[in-house]
Amino acid sequence: MYVDFVKSNFRPTSKELELLQSQELIELYENIQQKGGHHIQYYSEQYNVFQSQEKQEFLNLFCKYLLNFELNKTNVDGQYLQRCAYVEIDKALDCFTESPEKWLKKDQAILWSMPQDVIDKLNKDLFTFSDLVKHHKNQKIDIRAQNPFTDTIEAKEGDFYQAFTMSIQQYKDYVEDPIAFLLNNTNYRKDKVYQAVNVDMENWKDEIQRLFDFFPKFFLLNNGLKYLRQNCKGANVPEIYMRAANCWIGGQQDFQGMSQININHGPGDCLWTIIDACHVDQLLKIIPDLYKKEGRWYVNITYFLQNKIPVKQVIQKQGDILIIGAGSFFQAKNIGNSIHTSFNFLMMDDFSMQQIFLRQIRNDNFKLWSVIAIRNLFLDIFIHEKLPILREYLTYFIDQELERQLSKSNPTQFKLFISSKDVLICTKCYKEIFIFFQFIKDWVIYCPDCYIDDEDIVYMKYHIAQLRCLIQADRVQCSKLLCSNYVGETTCELKQQLKLKVQINPEPNNRIVDSRQLLDEFIVGLNIESSNSHNQQNGSTVDYVYNGKKQHKKIQEKIAMMKLQHEKLKKHKKCEKLQDLKVIKYIQKTKQRILN
Template sequence: MYIEYVKKNFQPTASELELLNSQEIIELYEYIQQQGGFIKYYSQQYNKFQSYDNNEILQLFQKYLLNYELRTTDIDGQYLHRCAYIEFYKAINCFTESPQKWLKDQVTLWSLPKDVFTKLNKNLFTFQDLSKNHRNFEIDIRAQNPFIDTTLAKEENYYQAYTMTVKQYKDYAEDPKSFFYNNPQYKKDQVYQAVNVDMEEWKEEIHRLFDFLPKYFSRNNGLNYLRQNCKGANVPEIYMRVQNCWIGGQQDFQGLSQININHGPGDCIWTIIDANHIDKLFHLMPDLFKKEGRWYVNIAYFLQNQIPVKQIIQKQGDILIIGAGCFFQAKNIGNSIHTSFNFLMMDDFSLQQIYKRQIRNDFFQFWSVIAIRNLFLDIYIHEKLTILKDYLKQFIDEELRRQLSKKHLTRFKLYISSKDVLICTKCYKEIFIFFQFIKDWVYYCPDCYIDCEDVIYMKYNIIQLKCLIQADTIQCSKLLCSNYIGESKCTIKQTLSQKVQLQDQDNSSIVESRQFLDEFLVGLNIESSNSQNQNGTSHQIDLLSKDKKQIKKIKEKITMIKKQHVKQLKYKKKEKYSDLQVIKYIQKTKRNILN
């Protein structure tokens, strides 16, 4: 069978030939072929090669039999690795311990018991239930060539955009023949997947997901320090795919860890490269980051180029945890529904991968998805992580150098209403410290400045930031802290949480929440003005010299908005507000005040 092939193409030792001729190897090879081949078999949670006693047999498959199976001589099976699997008896640890203790590998698969994922899916996460609950909800569709196997990023293979309703996609997934007959605008030789479906308003689905996941994913998540919700990051997104749909080779756009749940019914095959080996892949493909997501290759491509790679079969009820900075691609074996969101584990390695990805995003001039510089600053203020000190110093110095290189001299002002995330109107990059603000709420980053403007605004006092990096202890401050969206260590945020009781109750809770928010904003103005008086650098930094007038103006606007709120209640029946409505009301009020 394979003996002649091995002799012809390799130089096996006498002992290896003897073992290859043994009945044990012959029977094992036939059994593995029945299971779908060596790569698929070896990647399974339980296989014969887990035993150290079988290490010699494993080497034979990696060196010779995999080459015979694929009919090629340039495959090095030693670069095929396995992901980590969470054993059933260890699952309780995942609910009681921090992820840092049980996430020991960059790729981890956790299989939920059948009765558990049945309850997770019940009435929510099947094609039928999604169609029933969100029938006319419009979703983005990506058309793909189903049989692509190339690193070339061709537009016709990857991206042609459509929209469907959830009901239409359910019809397509269940009966494509009838769907194509009734919808001739779609091509039969392509497959269609629903991507980045926004779940922000799907409260029941989101609550169900987090009820079934370890609380540490929400409690100990660095994304709790985000200043606004980001779809797909801290707000889950849902994907619907049919057989042969694929996710092109890519790294998470911000280098974050990713949690992906397969709700079934079909399987999905993932190919993943640890973050440690991304540079080797980047060296092989210098344009890797320019064509992310637009190409898909067989796992043999990585083995041929001696890049360590893992293959994972994600079945219904499997939770796949992809570590920070990992490269991945996926292809559907059957129809399936997936939910996905990001997780920031605040360890040195994860933060390092996020930083490296941000530098690459800057180099390739990619848009900002998450304001990483602001996020790092907020994490550093509250978590005191040493590794962030150097990163922040580089970010701050970079801003200063860029500002000092400008030919046109300007005045600096601390802009008190810039605590929310600001994105440049022109290039869509994150604004960290310096920016221009032009009427009609147009923001420009230092790279997009208009030279004729005489004033440059700052989100933070640059002197305070420099001192902050050198400080041994850091206290929460209304000048530095923001209203974070998650559960954090910010004492100001904790005070706000005590004031705002997010429970179904009458409108008095909203008024109380607004009053505290008013105090927060006025206090922020006072502290900003006091800071300027202490610094005494009015020529270089103008921190709102007319502080009293500004505070009076804000108070007048607060009074006006309160009157409008009372007036509206006269014409509207008193009703109960959900958690989300309270949050939205506060955010909207804040924007109105700052306008």
Template sequence: MYIEYVQNNFNPSASELELLKSQEIKELYEYIQQQGGFIKYYSQQYNEFQSYDNNEILQLFQKYLLNYELRTTDVDGQYLHRCAYIELNKAINCFTEPPQMWLQDQVTLWSLPNYVSAELNKNLFTFQDLSKNHKNFEIDIIAQNPFTDTTLAEEENYYQTFRMTLSQYKEYAEDPKLFFQNNPQYKSDKVYQAVNVDMEDWKEEIHRLFDFLPTCFTRNNGLNYLRQNCKGANVPEIYMRVQNCWIGGQQDFQGLSQVNINHGPGDCVWTIIDANYIDKLFSITPDLFRKEGRWYVNIEFFLKNQIPVRQVIQKKGDILIIGAGCFFQAKNIGNSIHTSFNFLMVDEFSIQQIYKRQNRNDFFRFQDVIAIRNLFLDIYIHEKLSILQNYLKYFIDQEFRRQLSKNKLTNFELFISSKDVLICTKCNKEIFIFFQFIKDWVYYCPDCYVDYEKVIYMKYSIIQLKYLIQADNIQCSKLLCSNYVGESNCALKQIIQEQVQLSEEEDNSSIFESRKFLDEFIVGLNMESLNSHLQNGVSQQQDVLSNDTRQVQKITKKIKTIKLQQVKKKKHKKSAKYSELQVIKYIQQTKRSILN
């Protein structure tokens, strides 16, 4: 069978040949072929290779038998790695410990028991339920060549086509042949994937999703310091795919970790490169980042180029956690629904990967999805992560150099409530410090300034920021803190929430005091910064704080937002209690399974 092939193409040792001829290897080889081949078999959560103390048999498959399966001689199976699996006896730790304790690998798969995934999906996360609950909801559709195997981002392999309703996509997923007969505008030689389905207003689905996940994904998430919600990042999105749909090779656009849940019914195979090997992959494919998401290659491509690669078969109920900076692609074995969101573990490695990706985004002039510079600043203020000192210093100096490169000298002013996330109207880049503000709420970054504007605004004082990153002790202050979307360690936000909560229970005078406190928090930055600027001799052309009706509207909106959050929390108490009971039951049953 394979003996002659190995002898003709390789130089196996006498002991290797003897083992290859053994009945044990022949039977194992035949069994693995029945399971779909060595790569697929080795990528499963459990297989016979885990039980061997001697590694010789595994090495034979990696070195010789994989080449025989693929009918090639240049594949090095030693570069095929496995992901980490959360085993039954370790599942309890995921609920009780911070992620740094149990997320020790760059790729981790956690399989929920069938009864837990059934409760998670119940009435919400199936094609039928999505169609029933959001029948006329329109979604973006990508048409793809189902049989692509190339690094070329060719239009015929991947292109945007139409919009469908969820009920239409259900019809397509359940019976493609009938769907194409009734909808001739779609090509039957393509597969259609629903991407970036916005869940922002699907409160029941979002609550269910986070109720069944470990709380560390919400409480220990660095994205809690975002100043506004970002779809697909801290707000989950849904993807719906049929058999042979694929996610093209890509890195997360901001280098963040991803949490992906397969709601089923079918399986999906992921191919993942650790962040440590991205530079090697980049050296082989220099245009890697310019064509992200628009190409797909079989795993042999990575093995031939000696790039360590992991393959993961994600089944219904599997939670796949892809580490910061990893490169990944995926292909569907069957029809499936996935929910996905980002996660930021506040450690040096994750921050480093995000920083590297941001620099690449800047180099290739990609649009910003998340305001990373502002996020780094807020994390540094509250978490005191030392690696952020150098990164923030680089971003501040970079911004300062960009400003000094301008020929025309202008007046500088701090802008009221400019701590909100600002995006350049022209290039869609994040605004960090300097910007122009033009009537009708148009913002320009330093790269897009217009000559006729004489005033340059600042979100922060350069001097104050430089003092900040050199300080030994940093405390929350109106000068720096913002209104964060998640459960952060910001002392000021906690005080505000307590004030607002009290105001709901007390009389109108308390409500007035609470609003006054919130006003002071928002306006405080500008008052303190203005005084500081005047003391430093920076001339001011006008008082932007006086009679600003827009600012009053902003303050009112923020007050309403906080009050709404409190109302939502009260409404969600019953469902939260229910979900906590579900998790407790799961933990108890897990304990019993371990003891048995």
């Protein structure tokens, strides 16, 4: 049995041989085999005999010798196999009430199993394949065809990037009876599995409300993404995925390096492989083009153990919440059919900020689109949360912008842009605009890397001197030149002042011109809400950008019309004093008509 294998391929000590032939180890090994699993699977379970200190010697033998025997390989180092952290039932209440910085920082992969009655309440009438069809059966969803047997780092376009479109009804039919579905739909191949990815649930109000009611409140209250200037699908707006058995998520980091929360609504299980952020550089040395092929490959855990990269594996069952820490690397493969929802979480601690910064630098170096406008987000968090580490990162980003500008051969003049609070995206490369940009016409915007030579005016979102003073100041106050209309409940004092201003009756000498200042502030919010679709998701198309231009043009026309109407009111009703509250209500109604 395994003793002969160990003797032939290794040099065990006499004490190790004695333990290998002991009846206790033989019974332990047979028990693991009877459960249908291998050492990796057994060791990764929430509860097993290896948790006890007295079994440490047996654990060492498994990692050193028996794992090699099971895999029939001699170059696997089981010492690099790590365990995922689990939220024990008696500690669950602490996790609900304590800030995640106290319990998530230590462990980069945490599995949190919910009681069955809680799972039933979460899924009831909303998160089963039948419920999805009942509420959204005709909604079109993106489908990816995958090779179910992919186990190689050599990415092939045919293994992942075959794109299809189905309705949710069609995907349910495929999941429940693949053979019948493939017979009736000959354009799909039998040797592939099909996964529904990035399903848009932005307008699924009931489902989103259920998720937010279910998750611990600190995921919402202490989430740095509340400072986003616009909603972003998959980040602060949950996304839903539907997966058939053998579908896989290719090896990747979160595209912005943030923590990720994933819940398995079932019914099937999902196998996750996770590498902590501190070990990702080791993987990058082995795979230099790691970030160029993200999501396109899946490998067995053996690959990581052979290359001596510390790795964890965990089976996520129905109702399990998997929390993956900032900057961690992960991949997943479905054991059965399942539905998943996920969104990002930004812990405002130094480690998380460091991982997000490093990921942004790599996105820039590899010319990858960013999902979130990180530079603007860092600025907003720094203004309101005063995190010292962000001073360093913002200085880097500002110096980077200045170096680009100084490298331009043609002299230019600078102008401050009136809508500086908007999240602006380069029309050509889809990168985030931080400070400098060109505004051509019809809402065509270029970043410093994409400037055109015949334009001699460069606009600024922020005055460069103001930013430099800002990041060096010990105290920073909210300002309408810097703050924005954030999507979440923040500590922004400007927003509170505006609410109070709305509630106070105007003085007798208030005129419509004073209210026009409020109008300009609300125009910023109007632009932000109408730009929600500009969230820089991977896979943006020309039609997508064209629709964004049309929307912005429509907004500008509405704004001009609103100003004209105010001028008429001023001319014909000179004696009538308009209250700020009435103006704001009028703007809100107009804003709603535009968005609708």
